[in-house]
Amino acid sequence: MNLSTAIAAAADLLLGARCPGCGVAEFGACAHCRTQLSAARPQVMGLGQCRLTVVAAGSYSGVMKTLLIALKERQSMGLVGVLGRRLAISIAVLASVRPSERIVLVPVPSARAQVARRGQDVTVALARAAAVRLRRAGVSVTVVACLRHRRRVADQAGLGVTARNRNLAGAFALRRGVPRGEVIVVDDIVTTGASLAEAARVLTAAGRPPVGAATVAATPLRRRA
Ligand SMILES: [Zn+2]
Known part of the structure; x- marks a missing residue:
């Protein structure tokens, strides 16, 4: 043994x-x-409504899905490292599209009630873990949680595409400036892309359009859309 x-x-x-x-x-x-996580193939997709390129490290199924649910719903925070490394792959794919001296990762803000229930912002934790992995590979990267909710939003789960877009339209705002560097929006899962599109809208309006968005996983729903 x-x-x-x-x-x-x-x-x-x-x-x-x-x-x-x-x-x-x-x-x-x-x-x-x-090993099963490592075998997942990154997916590249476009969000039509805002011309945003989104890279997901794998599909939201099998072990990927089970581990993400464990992280988010059962607070298995020991999984932040292993799933953050998946997120780092998505970010590296985007970073290779437009090389920059510095990458600025902007996490999609989690609803306050979720953060309170989970004890921390899972998306920020994943972004930080991804940044650790990327820095080890020599990439200059910083995590800036510069977005906030400006109003309450309903839980996106269970909402259709149109309802998700309506739920999040105008929901985010900047709470601080965005430092110099190539901006990449990060989130745990992309479904319809409503959250990513809203984050990109706010950043673009502030003169800092993101090069794309990186997530750990993409739902099959998004792939069919
Ligand atoms: Zn296992």
């Missing part, structure tokens, strides 16, 4: 620790689930 297997066995015995992806005894995501 090697050390990591022994640690997993001890975790199972003493803590009941399980991989959130498949349930085997493990601290965090197991090697098998990590």
Whole structure:
């Protein structure tokens, strides 16, 4: 038995620790689930309404979906690192389109009620983890949470395309300036792209149009649209 297997066995015995992806005894995501995540193919798509290029590291299905749900709904914050590395891939794809000395990552703001329920802003945490990975690869990158909600919005889950757009139109505002660099909007999941489009609208109006948007995953709904 090697050390990591022994640690997993001890975790199972003493803590009941399980991989959130498949349930085997493990601290965090197991090697098998990590391999499955790594095999996901990045997807590049265009958001027609704002001509924004969106890159997702994989589809919102299988292990990717299970781990994102565990992170967001069960506060499995140990998954921030592994999913943040997926987000870093999407960002690297966009950054290679328009190379810049510095990248500015702007997270889509989470609703205040979500942040309160989860204890932290998951999107900001993912962006920071992605930035750590990119800096290790020599990329100059900073995370600037410069967007805020200017009014309450309904939970997007369960809303159709038109209702999502209406729900978020004019919902965000800048709360501080955007530093020098190529701007990339980041989020955990792209579904219809309403949040990304609203973020891009605010940044463009401030004279800082984003080069694109990067997400961890894309829903099949978005791919069909
Ligand atoms: Zn697993």
